[in-house]
Amino acid sequence: MTTVSLGIPSVPPRGFGNISAVEPFPRAAHRELGNAQLRANLGHATHTIRDKRLRVVSELPDWEALRDAGSAIKTEAMSRLPELLTQFEEQFTARGGTVHWARDAAEANRIVEGLIRQTGASEVVKVKSMATQEIGLNEYLEERGIAALETDLAELIVQLGHDKPSHILVPAIHKNRTEIRDIFLAEMPDVAPSLTDEPRRLAMAARAHLRRKFLSAKVAISGANFGIAETGTLGVVESEGNGRMCLTLPETLITVMGIEKVLPRAQDLEVFMQLLPRSSTGERMNPYTSLWTGVTPGDGPQNVHVILLDNGRTRALADRHGRSALHCIRCSACMNVCPVYERTGGHAYGSTYPGPIGAILSPLLTGVEAEENSSLPYASSLCGACFDACPVKINIPEILVHLRGEDVEAKHAPRSGSGGRRRGLPTQMDVALGAASWALSSGDRLGLLEKGLPVARALAGRDGKFTRLPGLAAGWTQSRDAPAPPSESFRSWWKKREKAAGPAKGDGTTDGAAGGRAKGDGATDGAAGGRAKGDGATEGEAQ
């Protein structure tokens, strides 16, 4: 993408990597919806986690106060970001760590590769990390002869199955136990052929498979849930102990952290360590959390690095209506309550970040002008469930609407005049709206068009419904019928009625008005009928 200087503040560069859809959301969603196994698994998973979350959240009398605090701390962190990043760098460095900065995915990948090369290792162990997923680190390293081994059970299943994660917390949720057993049998050389599909047996097979890797690994790569500016501390929240293995046993530890993960004070952990586990896995506390600050002599990795990653985050930050998407702590609560995610699953979003947060975060990181992500803000019914569930109160529906506005502006803004950035030819929507504007701006033109109503009614057929409309309107009839238009417009009916009633006199006017109102009510009924139809459609979306 080229930037032309127009004398206004330039927009920071977009992010790259696994944050761009490869096809529009509706098409991807349509395909995923055909997978009955996926839908059954997702339905079960999202409802189970949702219920657990509600149970543990209701235990805390101050949950809403904690959400307010989480939101306020993140807002503060964003507004003080330059100062906090510098402070984090100073602290981390003073305690024996090395800080690197990466403008984008490619630069981060290069830095990681360089650090691994310095150790001479050709195999590294990895803790589940959204940031490294985002920058496509595994693929990058593999192309250069370095094997990056995912150690989280679900990530391992996804990696061995040559698949992609579909949920940020339970990435293999789209696979059932039998599928997982088949993957293990095919891909783990040391596994017994008698392996059953009992989850405990599968977990133990993974333990055995990874144990030797953990004990011999020289280099580990992780993400970070938090970085504390005040002390230079990094934190990883996990369940299985694979995180502890990676963060403790190897000599070299490389952490990739988005710049938005920095928190001002150590004390802020008291808020986020309550919000995150309860929102994420629905536990009072996750089994293991590790916090480390630079190097501790004689305990854990002695060669410790962190890479602070931009990759479009500053671009998101520059959007004042969208920047709170950067408050996200990657808990996945919004996915588990989303009626759209529940049906389409994570793959339909095409990005490392699926679900409601992905629908705003991905276009914010790449810019909504990026064609491939421009359909994501529409992947929502705007029901607001994600906002209610979000532990840091990101107003996802509001940002979705904002981004839809940006998208419309990018696509349909007039060519002339200031701020026009339309791309390509006028769309069907432009043509339709242009025609509507022509017709509705004059009563005569509208009257002329209304003469065509009986024809349209006849076209609808005997049941008075359109089940398939052409062109742009096909989007509407894809999932619901359109009612046939009435045989006569209200305006023409009113004109005829006035003529028949003759000249108004005395209180007859009132009668006439009342009659008119009664009839008008009938018309309203008609409209209400139409709206009921519309409501039906809304329900269809919101189920």
Next chain:
Amino acid sequence: MSARDEILARVREALGAGSVQGSRPVGALVQGSPSVGSDRQEVTPERAPEPSAYRTPYRTESEMDEDGLVELLVDRLEDYKARVEVVARGELAGAIRKRLDGKRFVVPHGFPTEWLHPALADRAVTDSREAPIAVERLDALDAVVTSSAVSIAETGTIVLDGSPDQGRRAISLVPDHHVCVVPVETIAGIVPEGFARLDVTRPLTLISGPSATSDIELERVEGVHGPRMLDVIIAR
């Protein structure tokens, strides 16, 4: 320009751009859901609140006596499948001996000697930062016994901070069975009370039950890579 300077410049520009751009109200865009309306964030990025503005509303203190703390911690630990026992200080050595009977185990060099029964001496291996046990050897041992720095009753969390009675992080990770002593005075009620007692610049490990996964059809399996068995002995 270095990546560092460029990113910091981008951040400054992004924040500056945010505050000078025309202010299009977005608050009224989403209507119809009462929860959305009532939940609206009052804070704008340009005016971050003072910490005192949000430090007060959530709980920072609990009012539980020792019995209450112990009872809650036991309940929460057992909920996550840890095995818990409450003993008097004088019975601690005996309780630890019972848990480690017949096992070969590692013990951090600062672990109080009076907590280790003499009968265990020949099966104990001592570890320290200065004389660390190789990881392969740790893997061959059956168990580890450590003390702990802080516990949080409400969440069933035990925190190790690498002090000499808890040792290097590796020793409480590699052996399959962790016997952990919780001195009763280290139990805090809620999360903020727990963190207030910790120095986050130490290497911290927060443990809430044995390792677990729910990655296969969300069925919880206790015991994956970390110790598969967690024994907690609360000493009063």
